[in-house]
Amino acid sequence: MHNAAIAALGLHYVYIPFSVQPAELGVAIRSIRALGIVGVNLTIPHKERALAYLDEVAPEALEIGAVNTVHFSEGRLVGYNTDGEGFLAPLRERSIPVKGLQAFVLGAGGASRSVVYALVRAGAGVTIANRRPERAAALAEAVNGATGTKSAAWLPLDAYDEVAKRLARADMLVNTTPVGMHPHEDEAPPVPVDLIHKGMIVYDLIYNPMETRLLAAAKRQGAVAINGVDMLVGQGAASLRIWTGLEAPIDAMRQAVLEGLRSAKSEV
Numbered sequence: 001m002h003n004a005a006i007a008a009l010g011l012h013y014v015y016i017p018f019s020v021q022p023a024e025l026g027v028a029i030r031s032i033r034a035l036g037i038v039g040v041n042l043t044i045p046h047k048e049r050a051l052a053y054l055d056e057v058a059p060e061a062l063e064i065g066a067v068n069t070v071h072f073s074e075g076r077l078v079g080y081n082t083d084g085e086g087f088l089a090p091l092r093e094r095s096i097p098v099k100g101l102q103a104f105v106l107g108a109g110g111a112s113r114s115v116v117y118a119l120v121r122a123g124a125g126v127t128i129a130n131r132r133p134e135r136a137a138a139l140a141e142a143v144n145g146a147t148g149t150k151s152a153a154w155l156p157l158d159a160y161d162e163v164a165k166r167l168a169r170a171d172m173l174v175n176t177t178p179v180g181m182h183p184h185e186d187e188a189p190p191v192p193v194d195l196i197h198k199g200m201i202v203y204d205l206i207y208n209p210m211e212t213r214l215l216a217a218a219k220r221q222g223a224v225a226i227n228g229v230d231m232l233v234g235q236g237a238a239s240l241r242i243w244t245g246l247e248a249p250i251d252a253m254r255q256a257v258l259e260g261l262r263s264a265k266s267e268v
C-alpha cells in the first residue's frame with residue numbers, strides 16, 4: 001500500500017518491514033533518529049510501549065494510549081495514532097454523518113479504543129459490548145472521563161435481552177473483535193445476526209475475508225455493509241500525510257491492498 005503510494009507520488013522513499021523483538025523496541029526507536037528514517041508504523045505488540053521512547057505524542061495517541069505512526073521531524077520523534085481517522089474515513093466517503101449516530105461496538109480491545117474515541121469525539125453515542133464486561137466498563141468510563149460526556153455506555157456481550165434492545169435502537173453495529181477472521185471464517189458472529197435491521201450500517205474491521213459472515217448477513221437483511229479494507233487504507237493514508245505532508249493517492253493504495261489480499265487468498 002505504501003510503496004504503491006510512493007510510486008504514484010514519485011517519491012524517493014521505500015517502505016520496508018522490520019521485525020523487532022519487544023526487548024529491542026527502545027533501540028529500534030532510537031535507530032530511527034540515528035538512521036534518519038522519515039517515519040515508521042508500529043504494530044502489535046509495540047503500540048503501547050512505544051510512547052515511552054518518543055519526544056512527543058499527539059493528543060489522540062495519548063488518549064488512546066497507543067501509537068501506530070512515528071514521524072522523525074526537525075530532530076524529534078513524534079508519535080501519532082491514525083486508526084481513529086482511518087475508521088472514520090469510509091463513513092466520510094459514504095457521506096454518513098457521525099454526529100448524533102447511535103453505535104453499538106462489539107469488543108473492547110486495542111482497535112475498539114480507537115473506534116470508540118473517534119466516534120465519541122465526532123459526536124456519536126456508543127454502547128460497548130464485550131465478552132469480559134469489565135473491559136467494556138473501563139473503556140466507557142475512560143472515554144466519558146476524557147471527553148467530559150456520558151456518550152459511552154457498556155454491556156456484557158451475553159446480556160441478550162439488553163443487547164437486543166440496544167441494537168434495535170442502534171444506527172450502526174461495529175465489530176472490533178477478530179471473530180470471523182481468517183482462518184476462522186465459519187465462526188458464528190459475536191451477536192445473533194437476526195438483530196441486524198434494514199438500513200443499519202454494519203461495519204466489520206476485519207479485512208480478511210472481505211466479506212465476513214456478519215457482513216453477508218447484513219447485506220441479506222438490507223443493511224449497509226462496510227469491511228475493514230477502507231479503514232486499513234484510511235489509517236495508512238493518514239500516516240503517509242504525516243510523513244510527507246502530501247495528499248495520499250487513496251485509489252492506488254486501495255488497489256495495492258486488494259491485490260495483496262487476492263494473492264494471499266490464491267496462495268492458501
Ligand code: NAP
Nearest residue numbers: 107108109110111112131132135176177178205228231232
Ligand atoms: P484485541 O486487542 O486482542 O481485542 C480483541 C477484542 O475481541 C477483545 O475485546 C476480546 O474480548 C474480543 N474477542 C476476542 N475473541 C472473542 C470471541 N471469541 N468472542 C467474543 N469476543 C471476542 O485485538 P485488536 O487489536 O483490537 O483487533 C481486533 C480486530 O480488529 C482484528 O480482527 C484486527 O484484524 C482488526 N483490526 C482492523 C483494523 C483495520 O484497519 N481494518 C485495524 C485494527 C484492528 P475480551 O476482552 O473479552 O478478550
